[in-house]
Amino acid sequence: MLFYFPGSPFTFKVNSRPEASKVRVHGPGVENGILATYVSKFIVETKGAWAGQLTVRIRGPKGE
Incomplete structure (x- = not known):
């Protein structure tokens, strides 16, 4: 997103916050x-x- 503030000569680019729900983990190790x-x-x-x-945290079968 680009934001422009009236009276300012600058334009600011603002990214969205990270979305943890989009992170995927797969493979034989999980x-x-x-x-x-x-x-x-x-x-x-x-x-x-x-x-x-x-x-990334690696935990045992009991979550420890």
Whole structure:
């Protein structure tokens, strides 16, 4: 979006807020039954989520 403020010589570009609901995670590393010695691989897609900070947390089966 572009904003123009009357009397100002500047135009401001304002992006939308990040949309976490648009982030998708998939791959064998997020399936049930993965062994502790298995190398986990997964893909995080952020297309359409806008700019923002992405944090990935890996938790055990009990959420710890």
